[in-house]
Every structure is written in C-alpha cells, then in structure tokens.
Amino acid sequence: MGNKRILPPVLVLALFLLIWQAAVALFQVDAYLLPSPIAIAKQIYDEHEQLLRHLLATLGMTLLGFGAGALLGFVLAGLLHLIPGAKAGFYPLLVLTQNVPLMALGPLLVLWFGFGTLPRVILITLVTFFPVAVAMLTGLMQSDEKLVNYLRMIGASKRKLFWRLELPSSVPHLFSGLKIAASYSVITAIYAESIGSSKGLGYYILLAQRGFETANVFAAIALIVLLSLVMFGAIALAEHLYNRGKVKGETS
Amino acid sequence: MKHALEVNGLHKSFADTRSRGPQQVLVDVSFHIAEGEFVSLIGPSGSGKTTLFHLIGGLELPTSGDIRIDGRSTIGEQGHIAYMPQQASLMPWLTVSANIELALTISGLEKRHARQLAIEWLNRIGLGGTANQFPHLLSGGMQQRVSFLRALLSPKPLMCLDEPFGALDALTRMHMQTWLLSLWEEAKRSVLFVTHSIEEALLLSDRILVLSSAPATIVREIEVAFPRPRSEALWSDPAFVGMKQELYGLLKPAEARR
Numbered sequence: 001m002g003n004k005r006i007l008p009p010v011l012v013l014a015l016f017l018l019i020w021q022a023a024v025a026l027f028q029v030d031a032y033l034l035p036s037p038i039a040i041a042k043q044i045y046d047e048h049e050q051l052l053r054h055l056l057a058t059l060g061m062t063l064l065g066f067g068a069g070a071l072l073g074f075v076l077a078g079l080l081h082l083i084p085g086a087k088a089g090f091y092p093l094l095v096l097t098q099n100v101p102l103m104a105l106g107p108l109l110v111l112w113f114g115f116g117t118l119p120r121v122i123l124i125t126l127v128t129f130f131p132v133a134v135a136m137l138t139g140l141m142q143s144d145e146k147l148v149n150y151l152r153m154i155g156a157s158k159r160k161l162f163w164r165l166e167l168p169s170s171v172p173h174l175f176s177g178l179k180i181a182a183s184y185s186v187i188t189a190i191y192a193e194s195i196g197s198s199k200g201l202g203y204y205i206l207l208a209q210r211g212f213e214t215a216n217v218f219a220a221i222a223l224i225v226l227l228s229l230v231m232f233g234a235i236a237l238a239e240h241l242y243n244r245g246k247v248k249g250e251t252s
Numbered sequence: 253m254k255h256a257l258e259v260n261g262l263h264k265s266f267a268d269t270r271s272r273g274p275q276q277v278l279v280d281v282s283f284h285i286a287e288g289e290f291v292s293l294i295g296p297s298g299s300g301k302t303t304l305f306h307l308i309g310g311l312e313l314p315t316s317g318d319i320r321i322d323g324r325s326t327i328g329e330q331g332h333i334a335y336m337p338q339q340a341s342l343m344p345w346l347t348v349s350a351n352i353e354l355a356l357t358i359s360g361l362e363k364r365h366a367r368q369l370a371i372e373w374l375n376r377i378g379l380g381g382t383a384n385q386f387p388h389l390l391s392g393g394m395q396q397r398v399s400f401l402r403a404l405l406s407p408k409p410l411m412c413l414d415e416p417f418g419a420l421d422a423l424t425r426m427h428m429q430t431w432l433l434s435l436w437e438e439a440k441r442s443v444l445f446v447t448h449s450i451e452e453a454l455l456l457s458d459r460i461l462v463l464s465s466a467p468a469t470i471v472r473e474i475e476v477a478f479p480r481p482r483s484e485a486l487w488s489d490p491a492f493v494g495m496k497q498e499l500y501g502l503l504k505p506a507e508a509r510r
C-alpha cells in the first residue's frame with residue numbers, strides 16, 4: 001500500500017529532474033543562472049560538512065518553535081473552548097495575529113529580543129500556533145451530538161465532558177493542524193535565519209545568493225524540502241501509530 | 253412510600269422562534285414509578301418523549317411542575333439516572349470494558365471497582381471476549397447489550413431507556429427483548445422505558461402509560477398483570493392480543509379513527 005502512494009510522485013519527480021538535466025545541457029545554461037541537478041548533488045556532497053552544520057541549526061530551531069507553537073495552540077484552543085465567552089472575544093483577534101507581515105515582525109522581534117535564538121523561536125511559535133489552535137477548536141466543537149447528550153444525561157461534568165469526549169474526538173483535527181504547522185515552521189525558520197543570524201540554512205542561502213553561488217542556493221533548497229518532508233512524515237507516522245493503537249486492541 | 257420517580261403536573265413549552273407564541277410540548281404530565289417497577293411510556297413519534305427524558309435527566313427545566321427521583325426534587329439536576337439511549341453511544345476510542353468503566357466512574361463508582369464489575373458482567377452475559385475490543389467491531393445488538401449493561405450497573409435509583417431497540421432489525425430486537433427481560437427480572441431495577449412498539453411494551457412492563465400526540469399528556473394507564481418470569485410465549489396469549497388491540501386503538505392517529 002505504501003509503495004502505491006510513494007511511487008507515482010517519485011516517478012514524476014525523477015522525470016522532472018531528467019528534463020531539467022537535459023535542458024541545462026542542451027541549452028548550455030550558465031551555472032549561476034540554473035545549475036543542473038547533478039551539479040547540485042555534487043555541491044551537496046562537496047559542502048556536506050558545512051551544510052550539515054547549518055541543517056542541524058535549522059532543525060533545532062524549527063523543532064523548538066514548532067513544539068512551543070503546537071503547545072501554545074493546543075492550550076489556547078482548550079482555554080477558548082472551556083472559558084465561556086472567551087472564544088467570541090479572542091478568536092477574531094487570533095486571526096488578526098496572522099495578518100501582521102513576517103517581514104515587519106521579524107526585525108522587530110530581533111530588535112526587542114536580541115540576535116540570539118529567542119526572537120526566531122518566538123517568530124516560529126507565532127506562525128505555528130495558529131493552524132493548531134484553529135484545527136483544535138474546530139475539533140472540540142464537533143463532538144458527536146449523541147455522545148454529548150449521553151454523557152450529560154448520566155451527569156458528566158463539563159470538565160469530564162472535555163477530557164473524556166471533546167478532547168479525544170478532536171485528535172484527528174489536531175493532527176491535520178500539526179501537519180500544516182510543521183510545513184509552516186520550516187519555512188518560517190528559514191526566513192528567521194535570514195535576519196541577523198549567523199547560522200542555519202536561511203543564513204546559508206543568504207550568503208550563497210550574495211556570492212552568486214546558485215548551486216549552493218539549490219543545495220540548501222533541496223535540504224529544506226527534505227526537512228519539511230521529514231517533519232510532515234513524522235507527524236503522519238504519529239497519526240498512523242495513534243490510529244493503529246486504537247485497532248491493536250482488536251486482536252488482543 | 254418512596255417512589256423511584258414521581259412526576260407531578262409537568263408542563264413544558266418552548267418559545268417559538270417564528271413568534272407564534274410559546275409552543276406547548278408537555279401538558280400536565282403526572283405519573284410515578286414504584287421501586288423495582290418497569291413502566292413503559294408509549295406514544296406517537298414527536299409526542300415529546302425526548303423532552304420528557306431531558307427534563308428527568310436535568311438537561312432542561314420544566315415550565316412548571318415537579319420531578320422527584322428517590323423522593324427528592326431533582327429539577328435541573330443531572331446525574332441521578334442511569335441512561336440507555338437509542339443509539340448505543342459508545343465512545344469509539346475506548347474499548348468495550350473502558351466504555352462501561354467510564355459510565356460507572358461518572359456515576360460515582362471507584363475506578364477499580366468499576367473495572368471489576370465491567371469484566372465480571374461482560375463475562376456473565378457472554379461478551380467477556382469483547383472486553384478489550386473497540387465498539388465498531390461489535391454488531392448493533394452486541395453494542396446495545398453493552399449499552400444496557402452500562403446502565404444496569406450504574407448505581408442510580410432509576411434507569412431510563414429511550415427506545416433502546418428502535419434502531420435494531422426485527423429479529424435482533426426480539427432477541428434483545430427476551431434478553432433484557434431475563435436480566436431485568438433478576439435485578440428488578442426501577443425502569444422508565446420509552447418505546448414505539450406495543451408488543452415490546454406489553455412483554456416487558458408492569459404498567460404502560462399512553463401519551464397523546466403533541467402537546468403530550470397521559471391519556472391512559474394500563475396495568476400489565478402477566479406473571480413473571482415472562483417469555484415470548486406471551487405473544488399468543490389471548491389476553492395479550494386483546495391488550496395489544498386496545499393499545500393499537502389508542503395510538504391510531506386521529507384521521508385514521510374516523
């Protein structure tokens with residue numbers, strides 16, 4: 001089953017790379033405009049030590065920001081759901097936070113919190129909490145009506161209702177929120193590293209662009225895509241394991 | 253004498269959103285259920301049975317009247333009844349045993365005791381093998397057995413069963429009726445049972461209350477004096493057939509009677 005889903009996109013990607021390689025060779029495109037896939041692969045190999053160092057820096061920050069954002073989104077959704085009137089008052093403001101351009105916010109955060117990791121983690125947190133909170137809130141409100149009714153009839157408190165019904169039934173929504181947040185967190189980390197940082201793939205791209213080392217830019221892009229895929233895959237795997245756990249009891 | 257349930261002069265009306273004045277659902281409904289008595293409530297659909305359950309369960313407040321469970325007025329209070337809804341309403345992410353335990357702990361039982369009871373009774377009704385399975389693997393009838401067990405084991409003075417077999421096919425339904433009958437005749441809990449089925453009500457109950465169509469009120473009360481334990485053999489009893497026809501006449505919609 002896994003093969004059937006993975007094979008088609010891999011084939012398409014291979015075909016794309018093949019055409020790319022052929023086109024660069026055929027039209028003799030300059031390397032600073034568009035390097036060939038093979039040239040990029042070679043670049044990754046040659047620079048692998050440096051790239052790995054930057055990749056790890058990016059990974060660390062992404063995970064920190066993603067973790068903080070997911071937690072914030074989760075807790076916020078719970079609070080907005082449980083405190084009467086909170087959702088009506090705060091939800092519109094939540095949407096507002098996503099309308100502040102990162103280009104304006106990033107430098108401001110650096111200005112306020114210095115050149116260290118903190119402002120960047122804050123930036124990623126601010127971007128990733130939103131999809132998690134929105135997905136969770138939706139999930140919390142969509143509990144099965146008949147289950148709500150049943151639990152209320154037998155006298156479940158609001159707290160019990162939350163922990164035993166609303167929270168477990170919002171898990172599928174939570175996973176979709178986390179998947180979106182994972183992709184956002186990588187992109188935001190790259191951007192955050194391009195403002196006043198001295199490490200990470202974002203910083204690496206900035207340097208490569210200034211030196212017209214286009215192959216290096218592409219090398220970094222390849223790694224960023226890979227990182228995003230791995231993050232996404234890890235959450236999909238967690239979701240799969242969660243669903244499997246529910247099924248496992250069947251055979252025991 | 254203390255009754256398991258006493259309903260006195262219950263009125264309930266809802267504000268009509270399209271400004272046609274308040275809509276009356278229940279009008280002067282009064283009845284009681286004695287300790288250990290099985291009482292069925294039968295009536296046309298849309299006759300306010302669900303509203304009545306919500307009032308007894310404390311989810312809604314009556315416009316006027318009183319509800320007493322175990323002798324104490326419980327208007328607007330939840331957690332005084334054991335409940336079995338029409339759909340089994342088992343949490344899909346909990347195992348069969350965990351579902352029972354959840355209901356029992358909400359009803360005030362200690363966790364370990366609840367687990368013990370759940371396992372013991374699942375074995376007793378022949379569903380011990382499903383204790384660690386998830387509900388979606390069980391047939392509709394089996395899910396309803398679990399749902400009934402969950403209500404039976406809750407230490408509450410009153411069991412409310414809301415058309416519990418309404419969603420089952422005819423054959424499963426028949427099996428479930430005799431199954432429930434045998435379990436109940438052992439336990440003798442006080443039961444309020446809502447149903448559409450005349451045969452079902454006659455087979456199970458000590459007394460049947462007939463509700464009119466909306467606005468609902470109790471139009472007739474029928475003692476069902478067949479000796480217990482009962483069995484399906486009752487269906488062909490002439491007295492059973494006679495009562496069935498009487499009830500059928502009462503429940504016929506007004507247009508059909510003319």
